[in-house]
Amino acid sequence: MSKPLHERIRFDCEARILAGDLAPGDRLPTERELMREYGCSRMTVSKALSALAAAGLVVRRKRAGTLVARPRMHSMVLDVPDLAAQVRERGQDYRFRLLSRQVRPAREDRPEEALLAGNGAVVAIDGLHLADGAPLALEHRLVNAAAVPGIAGADFDADPPGTWLLRHVPWTEAETRISAAGARGDEATLLAAEPGAPLLCIERWTWRGAERITYVRQIFPADAYDMVARFGPTAAAR
Amino acid sequence: MSKPLHERIRFDCEARILAGDLAPGDRLPTERELMREYGCSRMTVSKALSALAAAGLVVRRKRAGTLVARPRMHSMVLDVPDLAAQVRERGQDYRFRLLSRQVRPAREDRPEEALLAGNGAVVAIDGLHLADGAPLALEHRLVNAAAVPGIAGADFDADPPGTWLLRHVPWTEAETRISAAGARGDEATLLAAEPGAPLLCIERWTWRGAERITYVRQIFPADAYDMVARFGPTAAAR
DNA sequence: CAGTGGTCTAGACCACTGA
DNA sequence: CAGTGGTCTAGACCACTGA
Numbered sequence: 001m002s003k004p005l006h007e008r009i010r011f012d013c014e015a016r017i018l019a020g021d022l023a024p025g026d027r028l029p030t031e032r033e034l035m036r037e038y039g040c041s042r043m044t045v046s047k048a049l050s051a052l053a054a055a056g057l058v059v060r061r062k063r064a065g066t067l068v069a070r071p072r073m074h075s076m077v078l079d080v081p082d083l084a085a086q087v088r089e090r091g092q093d094y095r096f097r098l099l100s101r102q103v104r105p106a107r108e109d110r111p112e113e114a115l116l117a118g119n120g121a122v123v124a125i126d127g128l129h130l131a132d133g134a135p136l137a138l139e140h141r142l143v144n145a146a147a148v149p150g151i152a153g154a155d156f157d158a159d160p161p162g163t164w165l166l167r168h169v170p171w172t173e174a175e176t177r178i179s180a181a182g183a184r185g186d187e188a189t190l191l192a193a194e195p196g197a198p199l200l201c202i203e204r205w206t207w208r209g210a211e212r213i214t215y216v217r218q219i220f221p222a223d224a225y226d227m228v229a230r231f232g233p234t235a236a237a238r
Numbered sequence: 239m240s241k242p243l244h245e246r247i248r249f250d251c252e253a254r255i256l257a258g259d260l261a262p263g264d265r266l267p268t269e270r271e272l273m274r275e276y277g278c279s280r281m282t283v284s285k286a287l288s289a290l291a292a293a294g295l296v297v298r299r300k301r302a303g304t305l306v307a308r309p310r311m312h313s314m315v316l317d318v319p320d321l322a323a324q325v326r327e328r329g330q331d332y333r334f335r336l337l338s339r340q341v342r343p344a345r346e347d348r349p350e351e352a353l354l355a356g357n358g359a360v361v362a363i364d365g366l367h368l369a370d371g372a373p374l375a376l377e378h379r380l381v382n383a384a385a386v387p388g389i390a391g392a393d394f395d396a397d398p399p400g401t402w403l404l405r406h407v408p409w410t411e412a413e414t415r416i417s418a419a420g421a422r423g424d425e426a427t428l429l430a431a432e433p434g435a436p437l438l439c440i441e442r443w444t445w446r447g448a449e450r451i452t453y454v455r456q457i458f459p460a461d462a463y464d465m466v467a468r469f470g471p472t473a474a475a476r
Numbered sequence: 477c478a479g480t481g482g483t484c485t486a487g488a489c490c491a492c493t494g495a
Numbered sequence: 496c497a498g499t500g501g502t503c504t505a506g507a508c509c510a511c512t513g514a
Contacts, residue, residue: 004483017409018447024408030499041485043281046500054292063493063499071408078316078467170262170309171255173470180418180438180460198436198460200418209256222418222436229316229467232411242502268480279504284481301480301512 005040009048017057017068018233028058028066057233076229078176084160087131095133096160099126099190103145103152112142112215121145123152125161128190129218135191136224141216148213162216165206169213177203178227181219191221198222243278247286255295255306256471266296266304295471314467316414322398325369333371334398337364337428341383341390350380350453359383361390363399366428367456373429374462379454386451400454403444407451415441416465419457429459436460 003011016022029037034045049066052058059069087094102124106113113122123143129136141161143151147169154164181201188195200220206213241249254260267275272283287304290296297307325332340362344351351360361381367374379399381389385407392402419439426433438458444451 006483020409032499041487042500043486043503044484046502047483049500060500061493062491062501063495063497065499071404071410073404073410073412074318074320076316076318076412076414078314080312080314080469082312166309166311170258171471172309172311174311174314174468176314176467176469178416178438178465178467179463180436180458182436182460196434196436198418198420198434200416220418222420225417227416229414229416230412231318231414233409244502270480279506280481281484281505282503284483285502287481298481299512300482300510301478301514303480 005038006044006047006051009034009038009040009045010051013048013052014057022068024068024070026068027064028068030065055233071233073231076231078227078229080176081225081227082163083129083137084163087129087136090131092132093130095130096156097128097130098156099128101125101152116142116212116215117144117146123148125156127156127160129160135221137218137220138187138190139216139218141214143214144212147208147211165214169206169208172206172208172213174204174206179203180222183219183221187219191219193221200225200227202227243276244282244285244289247272247276247278247283248289251286251290252295260306262306262308264306265302266306268303293471309471311469314469316465316467318414319463319465320401321367321375322401325367325374328369330370331368333368334394335366335368336394337366339363339390354380354450354453355382355384361386363394365394365398367398373459375456375458376425376428377454377456379452381452382450385446385449403452407444407446409446410451411445413443417441418460421457421459425457429457431459438463438465440465 013028022028028049031042031045031049035042038045049058049060053060056072057069058066060066084094084096103121104124106117106120106122108114116122123145125139125141125143127139129139139161143165145152148165150168151161151165154161156164159167179201181199182196183191183193183199185195187199188197200222202218204216251266260266266287269280269283269287273280276283287296287298291298294310295307296304298304322332322334341359342362344355344358344360346352354360361383363377363379363381365377367377377399381403383390386403388406389399389403392399394402397405417439419437420434421429421431421437423433425437426435438460440456440458442454
């Protein structure tokens with residue numbers, strides 16, 4: 001029914017900041033002042049202001065008080081594409097066409113394979129993401145065979161390799177690189193594009209602790225895909 | 239010296255989850271069990287577990303307890319480029335060359351200008367980001383003249399327009415679109431590239447409340463720039 | 477319906493730091 | 496050195512929900 005008191009206090013303070021009523025550097029009421037204003041205990045006020053601090057809207061300093069933070073926008077939240085879900089959301093038919101899957105020793109002359117598996121084996125997977133039968137993205141993936149035993153025999157009809165991995169390998173870290181590139185001849189053929197045509201290129205390394213799990217490179221024809229990132233003072237920390 | 243107790247409890251639980259000691263869906267000890275284990279009050283335990291929930295590592299449900307969350311990686315943190323800072327960090331000389339600045343009525347036949355300013359005036363700024371004198375990115379920016387009065391006469395020698403705006407317009411929301419495109423003839427000339435050459439294209443809309451402040455489109459030659467985004471179970475919520 | 481987390485109180489002692 | 500936030504206690508009542 002009614003929101004908890006600490007959420008109401010947080011909301012009220014947030015509203016004053018976002019409306020510009022309080023400018024960056026201005027002081028909010030102290031905890032003791034807010035206790036009186038809302039007729040509540042200090043823990044309740046503290047919870048509200050700590051949440052604002054965690055969200056980056058205020059900075060709290062002893063003696064100085066709680067100050068409206070200077071806005072930053074150094075980072076935004078990037079949606080990681082689940083291609084299958086996105087295609088289906090548009091009412092199209094999603095399919096993953098497996099082009100090849102090999103289990104073989106990592107090639108020393110390929111930096112990604114050496115980084116991934118050292119002297120061990122890699123599972124190399126190439127495939128095409130299709131929307132209503134038309135090529136959406138070409139995917140080249142390498143998986144550390146020792147780290148993910150099940151991958152060699154996994155069935156990618158239901159889930160493409162990325163989704164399969166997300167389900168079977170928990171708690172990873174990842175780094176994504178987004179760039180543009182021109183289509184090579186073989187890539188152009190598979191994507192039904194012209195050689196040299198502009199592509200959006202997404203490369204991602206995924207770790208579990210210190211161990212590299214997988215490397216993937218997905219390329220999209222320029223008109224087939226955009227990535228979207230968002231920033232908001234409220235949503236930034238979520 | 240010593241970390242607060244609630245941080246220690248949080249750290250201990252986090253370590254057990256990240257080590258795989260507790261799998262997704264497993265139950266953590268209840269608050270009352272942790273109270274006994276650490277010999278502390280329930281508020282202290284609650285603070286630790288709430289922080290883990292806010293970070294997305296656990297899900298808390300009444301009666302069911304605190305469960306290790308299923309990993310998601312639906313989103314990553316994207317660094318927003320401060321081109322001037324990045325260029326200087328590489329030891330190169332950064333400059334912004336202003337190509338043109340106009341204050342004029344928004345053109346109705348251009349969707350961005352109509353969205354931005356309606357029937358009002360826009361400030362249209364075109365410029366080139368240079369690293370050691372070589373073109374790094376071509377920028378086309380539109381600013382809502384009514385919303386940002388100072389921009390018409392601002393000096394962009396010290397700060398490029400994006401940096402200037404960040405300093406003068408607080409608390410905005412933003413949406414960034416990243417795509418690939420081929421260079422048009424005029425763009426290619428300014429960027430010292432071939433027509434049709436692949437470009438990384440970054441478009442960003444910035445709002446203050448319901449009001450649109452600025453639209454910017456930056457294009458980078460494919461080999462000049464990559465964007466990087468990161469995901470980590472601990473750092474995700476920061 | 478018993479056990480869980482959610483919220484809240486009314487205190488306390490303390491570390492820090494800027495007026 | 497006085498005022499601020501940081502932490503913590505030992506309770507309480509409650510809403511929710513799954514064993």
